[in-house]
Amino acid sequence: MTDQQLRDLLWDLASQQRWFPGRGGTVAGARAGEAVEVHDARLLPAVLEVAFPDGRREDYLIPLVLRDGKPPMDACDDGAVLLEALRSGAPGFEATRPIPAGLPARRFAGEQSNTTVFFSDQLLVKVFRRIEPGINVDVELHEVLAGSGVAAELYGRWRVDGTDYAVFLEALPDPTDGYVLACRHARDGADFTTHAWALGEALATVHRTLAERLPSDTTASGAVLAAGFRRRFAQVEAEVDEVATHSAAVDAVFGAIADEVVATQRIHGDCHLGQVLLTRGRWVYVDFEGEPMASLEERRAPDTPLRDLAGMLRSFGYARADGGAPASWLLACRRAFLEGYGLDPDVPNPLLTAYETDKAGYEVSYEARYRPHLMRVPLDFLSELPEGA
Numbered sequence: 010m011t012d013q014q015l016r017d018l019l020w021d022l023a024s025q026q027r028w029f030p031g032r033g034g035t036v037a038g039a040r041a042g043e044a045v046e047v048h049d050a051r052l053l054p055a056v057l058e059v060a061f062p063d064g065r066r067e068d069y070l071i072p073l074v075l076r077d078g079k080p081p082m083d084a085c086d087d088g089a090v091l092l093e094a095l096r097s098g099a100p101g102f103e104a105t106r107p108i109p110a111g112l113p114a115r116r117f118a119g120e121q122s123n124t125t126v127f128f129s130d131q132l133l134v135k136v137f138r139r140i141e142p143g144i145n146v147d148v149e150l151h152e153v154l155a156g157s158g159v160a161a162e163l164y165g166r167w168r169v170d171g172t173d174y175a176v177f178l179e180a181l182p183d184p185t186d187g188y189v190l191a192c193r194h195a196r197d198g199a200d201f202t203t204h205a206w207a208l209g210e211a212l213a214t215v216h217r218t219l220a221e222r223l224p225s226d227t228t229a230s231g232a233v234l235a236a237g238f239r240r241r242f243a244q245v246e247a248e249v250d251e252v253a254t255h256s257a258a259v260d261a262v263f264g265a266i267a268d269e270v271v272a273t274q275r276i277h278g279d280c281h282l283g284q285v286l287l288t289r290g291r292w293v294y295v296d297f298e299g300e301p302m303a304s305l306e307e308r309r310a311p312d313t314p315l316r317d318l319a320g321m322l323r324s325f326g327y328a329r330a331d332g333g334a335p336a337s338w339l340l341a342c343r344r345a346f347l348e349g350y351g352l353d354p355d356v357p358n359p360l361l362t363a364y365e366t367d368k369a370g371y372e373v374s375y376e377a378r379y380r381p382h383l384m385r386v387p388l389d390f391l392s393e394l395p396e397g398a
């Protein structure tokens with residue numbers, strides 16, 4: 010295949026995909042690594058390089074399966090090759106447990122920023138699409154959380170020249186999405202506190218395990234955190250006029266943490282109810298990649314566990330709004346979640362409020378851009394902040 014043919018092929022394959030935000034860009038190049046022999050096929054790790062008008066460049070992985078007499082195809086549509094590559098120990102593939110042979114492959118059809126292929130109901134591979142040089146945080150943290158019971162077990166990885174291309178994980182049996190379940194409870198006016206408590210307990214296990222296995226001797230000062238929150242909120246103010254009425258209350262929330270000093274550690278980083286699955290009575294956290302817009306360096310940096318707690322608390326607020334539940338439903342979820350985590354909900358926690366406020370500000374601008382009909386949800390949270398917090 011010539012260089013031009015590879016560029017055209019990858020662009021065609023990517024352009025049809027929901028995970029590909031590269032349409033606003035142009036092809037800057039295409040490259041292919043060493044092909045891997047798997048039975049009667051060859052697996053070619055191909056990467057499309059996309060340039061954007063603002064100067065950004067992004068790399069998108071489109072592993073190709075090449076078979077004699079057939080057009081090349083995205084390996085995610087021929088997932089058996091990926092499983093067999095792991096099982097047979099093909100170059101770059103490393104299994105961390107025994108891999109069953111011949112499981113039927115099914116590509117996940119839902120909205121996703123990467124691409125997941127399930128193998129029967131036993132395991133899955135998540136192929137990373139936008140790749141960055143180095144270790145992928147999702148792989149790193151799944152490895153660290155092995156055996157903790159609050160994350161899926163790692164089955165292996167595909168790593169090329171020190172960069173993670175894919176992670177193989179246990180497929181959790183009978184999974185139910187946490188946000189879907191919470192919204193259903195809110196709609197039915199059903200009690201969600203047992204689940205909220207268990208989610209808090211599971212998050213405490215995530216944090217404890219990460220702190221034990223990836224210790225970090227770092228702290229964050231409230232003044233620095235507040236400065237960051239204020240900068241981010243100023244951007245929201247510039248974008249959405251309606252937040253101006255809440256500016257004084259928000260400023261007071263951020264001002265209240267100036268004297269704090271908190272320990273930092275590795276955290277989930279993008280915690281919300283859409284990142285937890287209930288599997289046979291147990292809550293499991295998924296997708297440890299951190300905030301998609303943050304750089305790899307930012308996503309690997311220690312942070313305070315309160316960011317994860319705040320993300321989850323905000324999510325209960327969304328579920329309440331979605332299901333039209335009363336304020337008491339939300340309050341009960343919040344209390345149960347904090348208690349399950351090991352915090353006393355009656356003890357004021359200005360730092361946690363500051364993280365929630367920061368997240369709500371971010372949500373206002375996210376909703377203004379993508380889902381204006383939901384902008385009221387974070388705005389309502391801001392409107393409930395006490396004036397002189």
Ligand SMILES: Nc1ncnc2c1ncn2[C@@H]1O[C@H](COP(=O)(O)OP(=O)(O)O)[C@@H](O)[C@H]1O
Nearest residue numbers: 121122123124125161178179180181184295296
């Ligand atoms: N171990 C797992 N077992 C079963 N389903 C999973 C597992 N991990 C993730 N999922 C589901 O697969 C989908 C995509 O997973 P996710 O890790 O969030 O992908 P992305 O990084 O592309 O957003 C989600 O619907 C999630 O609930």
Ligand SMILES: O=P(O)(O)O[C@H]1O[C@H](CO)[C@@H](O[C@H]2O[C@H](CO)[C@@H](O)[C@H](O)[C@H]2O)[C@H](O)[C@H]1O
Nearest residue numbers: 188279281282283301320323324325327372375
């Ligand atoms: O899951 P992503 O990392 O892509 O996060 C983005 O989209 C989320 C919505 O899908 C958005 O989350 C917000 O809405 C959720 C309900 O739809 C709610 O559970 C979250 O708490 C709320 O923040 C997230 O902010 C955005 O970054």
